[in-house]
Amino acid sequence: MSRTLLPVSELPASWYNIAADLPHPPGPPLGPDGNPVSPAALGAVFPMNLIEQEVSQERWIPIPEEVLEILLRYRPTPLHRAKALEAHLKTPARIYFKNESVSPAGSHKVNTAVAQAYYNKMAGMKRVTSETGAGQWGSSIAFACAQFGLECKIYMVRVSFDQKPFRKLMMRTWGAECVASPSEETAAGRAILEQDRSSPGSLGIAISEAVEAAVTDPTGSTRYTLGSVLNHVLLHQTIIGLETQKQLALAGEKKVDTVIGCVGGGSNFAGLAFPFLRDKIAGADMEVLAVEPASCPTLTRGPYAYDHGDVARMTPLLPMHSLGHTFMPPGIHAGGLRYHGMAPLVSRTVVDGLVTPIAIQQLECFAAALAFSRTEGIIPAPESSHAIAQAIRSAVQAREEGKERVIVFNLSGHGLMDLNGYGAYLDGQLADHSLPEEDLRAGLKCLEGHPTPV
Amino acid sequence: MSRTLLPVSELPASWYNIAADLPHPPGPPLGPDGNPVSPAALGAVFPMNLIEQEVSQERWIPIPEEVLEILLRYRPTPLHRAKALEAHLKTPARIYFKNESVSPAGSHKVNTAVAQAYYNKMAGMKRVTSETGAGQWGSSIAFACAQFGLECKIYMVRVSFDQKPFRKLMMRTWGAECVASPSEETAAGRAILEQDRSSPGSLGIAISEAVEAAVTDPTGSTRYTLGSVLNHVLLHQTIIGLETQKQLALAGEKKVDTVIGCVGGGSNFAGLAFPFLRDKIAGADMEVLAVEPASCPTLTRGPYAYDHGDVARMTPLLPMHSLGHTFMPPGIHAGGLRYHGMAPLVSRTVVDGLVTPIAIQQLECFAAALAFSRTEGIIPAPESSHAIAQAIRSAVQAREEGKERVIVFNLSGHGLMDLNGYGAYLDGQLADHSLPEEDLRAGLKCLEGHPTPV
Numbered sequence: 055m056s057r058t059l060l061p062v063s064e065l066p067a068s069w070y071n072i073a074a075d076l077p078h079p080p081g082p083p084l085g086p087d088g089n090p091v092s093p094a095a096l097g098a099v100f101p102m103n104l105i106e107q108e109v110s111q112e113r114w115i116p117i118p119e120e121v122l123e124i125l126l127r128y129r130p131t132p133l134h135r136a137k138a139l140e141a142h143l144k145t146p147a148r149i150y151f152k153n154e155s156v157s158p159a160g161s162h163k164v165n166t167a168v169a170q171a172y173y174n175k176m177a178g179m180k181r182v183t184s185e186t187g188a189g190q191w192g193s194s195i196a197f198a199c200a201q202f203g204l205e206c207k208i209y210m211v212r213v214s215f216d217q218k219p220f221r222k223l224m225m226r227t228w229g230a231e232c233v234a235s236p237s238e239e240t241a242a243g244r245a246i247l248e249q250d251r252s253s254p255g256s257l258g259i260a261i262s263e264a265v266e267a268a269v270t271d272p273t274g275s276t277r278y279t280l281g282s283v284l285n286h287v288l289l290h291q292t293i294i295g296l297e298t299q300k301q302l303a304l305a306g307e308k309k310v311d312t313v314i315g316c317v318g319g320g321s322n323f324a325g326l327a328f329p330f331l332r333d334k335i336a337g338a339d340m341e342v343l344a345v346e347p348a349s350c351p352t353l354t355r356g357p358y359a360y361d362h363g364d365v366a367r368m369t370p371l372l373p374m375h376s377l378g379h380t381f382m383p384p385g386i387h388a389g390g391l392r393y394h395g396m397a398p399l400v401s402r403t404v405v406d407g408l409v410t411p412i413a414i415q416q417l418e419c420f421a422a423a424l425a426f427s428r429t430e431g432i433i434p435a436p437e438s439s440h441a442i443a444q445a446i447r448s449a450v451q452a453r454e455e456g457k458e459r460v461i462v463f464n465l466s467g468h469g470l471m472d473l474n475g476y477g478a479y480l481d482g483q484l485a486d487h488s489l490p491e492e493d494l495r496a497g498l499k500c501l502e503g504h505p506t507p508v
Numbered sequence: 509m510s511r512t513l514l515p516v517s518e519l520p521a522s523w524y525n526i527a528a529d530l531p532h533p534p535g536p537p538l539g540p541d542g543n544p545v546s547p548a549a550l551g552a553v554f555p556m557n558l559i560e561q562e563v564s565q566e567r568w569i570p571i572p573e574e575v576l577e578i579l580l581r582y583r584p585t586p587l588h589r590a591k592a593l594e595a596h597l598k599t600p601a602r603i604y605f606k607n608e609s610v611s612p613a614g615s616h617k618v619n620t621a622v623a624q625a626y627y628n629k630m631a632g633m634k635r636v637t638s639e640t641g642a643g644q645w646g647s648s649i650a651f652a653c654a655q656f657g658l659e660c661k662i663y664m665v666r667v668s669f670d671q672k673p674f675r676k677l678m679m680r681t682w683g684a685e686c687v688a689s690p691s692e693e694t695a696a697g698r699a700i701l702e703q704d705r706s707s708p709g710s711l712g713i714a715i716s717e718a719v720e721a722a723v724t725d726p727t728g729s730t731r732y733t734l735g736s737v738l739n740h741v742l743l744h745q746t747i748i749g750l751e752t753q754k755q756l757a758l759a760g761e762k763k764v765d766t767v768i769g770c771v772g773g774g775s776n777f778a779g780l781a782f783p784f785l786r787d788k789i790a791g792a793d794m795e796v797l798a799v800e801p802a803s804c805p806t807l808t809r810g811p812y813a814y815d816h817g818d819v820a821r822m823t824p825l826l827p828m829h830s831l832g833h834t835f836m837p838p839g840i841h842a843g844g845l846r847y848h849g850m851a852p853l854v855s856r857t858v859v860d861g862l863v864t865p866i867a868i869q870q871l872e873c874f875a876a877a878l879a880f881s882r883t884e885g886i887i888p889a890p891e892s893s894h895a896i897a898q899a900i901r902s903a904v905q906a907r908e909e910g911k912e913r914v915i916v917f918n919l920s921g922h923g924l925m926d927l928n929g930y931g932a933y934l935d936g937q938l939a940d941h942s943l944p945e946e947d948l949r950a951g952l953k954c955l956e957g958h959p960t961p962v
Contacts, residue, residue, distance in 0.1 A: 056581055059513065127510055127588065127885065134581065138655070156610060158885040160924070200882045201592070220674070223927035226934055227881050427681050428654045431581065431612040470614070470924050473677035480680055 056137050058301040060130035066296040067117060069289045072328040072399060074113035075335050078406055080398040081507050083370035084360060088505055091370045098269045099278050101177030104170065107286035115289065117169075124168045124201055128157045129293065133301035134465075138429035140449065147452035147459040149445055150305070152298045152326060154466050155432060159224065161467030162322045163194035163281050166290035170279045171198035180275040181205035183267045185235065185260030187318070188214050188389035188437065189221025190467055191281030196230035206230035209237060209263040212255035214389040220471050235260035242266050242366040254385050257319075257393045262366035282319025283363060283372075283397045291325025298462060299329055307460050310340055312448050314463035316440035317344040317353065317411075318390045320397030322466035328399075330462075331408055342409045343448075344400065345440040347419075349487040350383040352376065352396045353404055353411030355494060360504040363395055373507035374401040381497030384487045386416050387475030388436035394497065412444060415486040419443045420479040423469065435467035436475050510591050512755040514584035520750040521571060523743045526782040526853060528567035529789050532860055534852040535961050537824035538814060542959055545824045552723045553732050555631030558624065561740040569743065571623075578622045578655055582611045583747065587755035588919075592883035594903070601906035601913040603899055604759070606752045606780060608920050609886060613678065615921025616776045617648035617735050620744035624733045625652035634729040635659035637721045639689065639714030641772070642668050642843035642891065643675025644921055645735030650684035660684035663691060663717040666709035668843040674925050689714035696720050696820040708839050711773075711847045716820035736773025737817060737826075737851045745779025752916060753783055761914050764794055766902050768917035770894035771798040771807065771865075772844045774851030776920035782853075785862055796863045797902075798854065799894040801873075803941040804837040806830065806850045807858055807865030809948060814958040817849055827961035828855040835951030838941045840870050841929030842890035848951065866898060869940040873897045874933040877923065889921035890929050 073079050082090040093105045100108070107115060117125075136149040154162035174182055182204055186192025192208040199206035208230055210222060215234040222232040235255045236243035242262035246253050253259070261280070268278035280287060302310060313330045315323030327342050334340055346353055353375050361376035363369035375396040377383075383392040396404075403409040423439035425446065426432070434442060441463040452459040469476065478484050527533050536544040547559045554562070561569060571579075590603040608616035628636055636658055640646025646662040653660035662684055664676060669688040676686040689709045690697035696716035700707050707713070715734070722732035734741060756764060767784045769777030781796050788794055800807055806829050815830035817823035829850040831837075837846040850858075857863040877893035879900070880886070888896060895917040906913040923930065932938050 056577065057516070059516065062511070062513065123510065124885075158887075197885050201885065220924070220927040223931045223934075224887065224924070227878065227887055227927070227930045228885075229882055424681065428683055431578075431651050431655065431682075433612075433678065433681055470674070470678070473674040473681070476681045477677045480677075 056135050058133045058305045060297055060301050062126060064300055065122065065126065065130050066293050068114040069117060070292040070296060070329050070332065071110055071113055071115055071289055072331060073285065074111055075332055076402060077335065078402060080402040081373045083372050084505060085370055099265060101174050101179060101277050103173045103177055104286050107289060108284060118172060121169050121172050125165065130297045131156050133298055133305070134430065135305065136430050139426060142425060142429045143446060143449050143453065145449040145453040146457065147449040147461050149449055150302065150462045151465045152294055152462070154294060154322065154464060155468035159190065159193040159197050160470065161190040161194065161435065162291060162294060162325055163191045164197060165293055165325070166281065166287045166321065167194035167198035168201065169290045171195065171202045171204055174277055175202040175204060178275065179204065179277050181207070182277055182279045183207045183264040184279045184281065185209045185257060185264045186281070187211050187257050187392060189218050189471060190390055190435070192232060193221055193224040195279055195281070196225040196228040199230060200228045207267060208232040209235035209260040211235055211257060211260050211389065212253065213385040217474055218471055235263050237263060240266045245366070256365065256382055258365035258379055261364035262368050265364065265368045282321040283395065285399055287321050288324040288328065288397055288399055291321050292328050294325035294464065295327060295329035298326060302462070309460060310462055311459040312461045313340060313342045314441045314444050314461065315344060316391060316437050316466060317346050317396065317400065318393045318437065320400035322464050324397060324400055326464040327409065331403060334408055343444055344404065344409050344411045345444045346411060346413050347386055347388055347391045347440060348413040348415045349386050349489055350377070350392050351413045352394065354413045357498070357501065358401055358405050358507060359501045360507055361395060361501055371504060372398050374398045375404065376501065377494065378497030378500040380500045386487065387472060388419070388440065390437040391440065414440055414443045416484060417486050420484065422446050432465065433469045434465055435469045436472050438466045510589050512587045512759045514751055514755050516580060518754055519576065519580065519584050520747050522568040523571060524746040524750060524783050524786065525564060525567055525569055525743055526785060527739065528565055529786055530856060531789065532856060534856040535827045537826050538959060539824055553719060555628050555633060555731050557627045557631055558740050561743060562738060572626060575623050575626050579619065584751045585610050587752055587759070588884065589759065590884050593880060596879060596883045597900065597903050597907065599903040599907040600911065601903040601915050603903055604756065604916045605919045606748055606916070608748060608776065608918060609922035613644065613647040613651050614924065615644040615648065615889065616745060616748060616779055617645045618651060619747055619779065620735065620741045620775065621648035621652035622655065623744045625649065625656045625658055628731055629656040629658060632729065633658065633731050635661065636731055636733045637661045637718040638733045638735065639663045639711060639718045640735070641665050641711050641846060643672050643925060644844055644889070646686060647675055647678040649733055649735070650679040650682040653684060654682045661721060662686040663689035663714040665689055665711060665714050665843065666707065667839040671928055672925055689717050691717060694720045699820070710819065710836055712819035712833055715818035716822050719818065719822045736775040737849065739853055741775050742778040742782065742851055742853055745775050746782050748779035748918065749781060749783035752780060756916070763914060764916055765913040766915045767794060767796045768895045768898050768915065769798060770845060770891050770920060771800050771850065771854065772847045772891065774854035776918050778851060778854055780918040781863065785857060788862055797898055798858065798863050798865045799898045800865060800867050801840055801842055801845045801894060802867040802869045803840050803943055804831070804846050805867040806848065808867045811952065811955065812855055812859050812961060813955045814961055815849060815955055825958060826852050828852045829858065830955065831948065832951030832954040834954045840941065841926060842894065844891040845894065868894055868897050870938060871940050874938065876900050886919065887923045888919055889923045890926050892920045
């Protein structure tokens with residue numbers, strides 16, 4: 055059997071909050087004055103019920119019935135044993151992948167989109183704004199808003215807006231409005247366009263625009279939603295790892311050696327890894343690997359610092375690994391991983407040695423994606439291909455060492471909207487990016503003067 | 509619960525062959541001399557193991573282990589209760605849909621692609637050829653060939669080749685070669701291009717090219733594969749209906765009132781409907797509806813006649829509803845339904861009154877697709893939207909009559925590769941097609957002189 059399904063009755067009823075178990079929880083967000091931002095001060099950006107989740111220390115947080123009802127349309131997602139890939143690699147390792155590509159929008163992002171739309175609806179909101187990189191998040195929140203009758207406005211990073219026209223059509227099909235960022239619609243967008251009319255945009259810029267659009271709504275019934283980075287977003291994704299643990303047990307696996315996820319803002323990685331980290335914190339022996347693109351090496355080259363989540367510095371300072379909020383990553387096809395920062399909770403697990411970060415170049419990832427497509431048959435998102443590339447490295451290492459190993463990675467999404475990238479790769483038009491040292495230095499320079507996290 | 513999963517242990521172990529139960533099985537294919545074509549004469553086109561299935565009268569045909577192993581990567585597919593759509597329509601009907609969009613290539617076509625690739629491999633073939641309309645079939649056979657190490661060459665109808673660039677990238681990602689049809693590579697393609705350099709192509713033309721490319725391979729190790737129409741293709745799809753029957757029982761439904769599928773060549777419709785027709789032949793009271801596009805009204809406007817399956821008349825004469833093998837349907841977005849003929853087995857069930865054909869216009873189908881996307885959250889293929897449009901008609905009728913009804917339709921595929929069509933619809937650029945009577949007459953004229961099926 056290559057696929058382990060979980061009975062519907064086994065769908066997790068609560069999310070897992072790793073903040074309750076971390077040896078050193080990350081510090082609080084800081085305001086411009088260097089003092090912690092109070093939950094109330096965030097109330098113009100997020101509804102209060104989500105702010106409560108953001109600061110919660112409860113280990114288990116029940117998933118509301120209305121959210122479960124929609125998640126059940128595609129969850130529990132399957133856990134696949136990648137037998138064809140194993141045979142191709144001639145490895146003694148057993149490779150499993152959690153298939154989050156089966157959601158309506160094609161990625162794990164739907165898990166938190168449904169929850170965020172629900173909580174906004176419960177808080178009486180009429181409309182949400184957000185940003186999107188590759189479009190996975192924008193289409194997910196568009197889907198979720200359609201379910202709860204909320205209006206939805208998306209600022210999409212220009213380079214992805216141009217590369218991935220189908221994603222914006224998905225958003226429109228679900229009734230959302232989608233504009234390219236930087237846009238002329240916000241002060242933040244106009245400021246960027248004045249400096250560079252042909253700016254490719256970045257997640258940091260798009261976040262500034264979406265936050266501005268939410269907090270400046272005079273009716274007060276618009277809030278901002280974010281697809282990654284924040285504690286409550288990572289919380290909603292833990293259903294991935296909780297299901298995976300049950301499925302591995304059903305598949306007869308008693309021990310997991312390697313857990314792998316790709317990281318941009320950190321949410322799909324955290325979703326799979328945090329429930330496993332709970333075991334690791336309790337003493338289990340396993341390696342947990344966070345894979346980022348070499349062209350945006352936040353965890354491997356960025357310091358652990360207080361930095362803004364966006365370019366226009368509208369967000370509080372967050373304790374995280376960062377390449378600097380002004381860092382502009384190259385326009386690689388894994389658009390969802392082009393983010394200067396990293397979720398504070400993920401950053402903290404790296405600082406504490408619970409998670410090992412790895413950076414991999416684009417060509418190795420596309421080669422891995424092609425091998426995966428032709429063996430397992432699912433065309434992965436370029437983001438997910440980073441996890442696949444590392445799974446292949448780990449499986450090859452197991453072969454060289456002659457060791458059985460159990461490797462689990464998160465297939466965070468499918469690549470059906472990303473086929474232009476595959477076309478460019480197949481035509482030999484893609485290259486690895488060598489990141490200019492001066493670009494890195496310039497980004498890190500903007501961190502000067504920020505407080506240092508303890 | 510909105511979704512009924514079937515335990516893996518309940519996956520059907522055999523396909524259902526309706527030929528064993530039809531009151532009047534269709535007549536045999538005829539050669540140019542008007543005499544039945546012997547199975548041996550088809551040996552240059554198909555491998556003998558599939559020809560045996562084509563003419564089999566056995567009711568149940570076991571599914572080989574190697575085929576099951578690959579089907580299990582995505583089967584059993586879910587059966588959804590469309591509760592959000594029901595609420596939107598305020599209907600007392602219970603609407604179910606079988607979700608075939610979860611396969612690697614995104615449609616039901618994978619079910620027969622895996623089987624055909626397997627049987628070709630078993631017969632010692634090295635390479636297969638095929639045609640594709642919207643690209644659903646081409647990408648499915650490309651996927652299947654990658655699983656069995658077969659080379660794959662696809663002739664893709666020009667209008668879809670241009671409208672759906674991502675489909676050809678899927679085929680390439682899975683290692684297949686894809687060219688636009690009519691092409692310069694075959695005598696059949698060149699003949700069309702000589703008449704019309706800008707021919708939009710059709711399934712009939714592409715079939716001619718793919719058959720020619722198979723039978724002219726001097727090594728004799730190439731065979732042709734077809735994604736619909738033939739008995740063995742429909743046979744492989746019956747796993748859809750067999751699963752659905754079990755799932756409806758699990759969902760507590762004792763009686764089904766209405767079974768709906770869209771029809772182009774007939775395979776997804778047959779896959780869902782044939783197991784239900786077995787019950788209807790045995791006396792069960794239900795309506796079974798085959799929905800075709802009004803711009804290619806094969807069942808509702810075409811006579812039941814002997815006709816060729818392709819434009820170049822390379823195929824035998826088949827007893828089927830046909831608009832004439834020279835009929836050129838308008839370039840609607842439901843490219844997979846643009847076929848002049850209809851599966852002989854489906855045609856026979858219409859002639860015998862077991863199945864009722866219905867033709868629906870493009871705009872009603874896109875409106876239905878949008879309502880479905882925004883309620884159920886899955887963006888359907890334009891082909892599948894024809895089934896959705898009829899399901900909505902039936903559900904509205906149930907509301908008007910104040911009747912509970914159980915409606916089941918086949919969501920044959922997702923529309924993630926078809927978003928250009930959605931964009932055109934949302935921008936108000938689409939129109940219904942009024943089919944010129946002279947086009948219909950011209951097509952039917954080419955049927956003159958063909959034998960009449962009994």
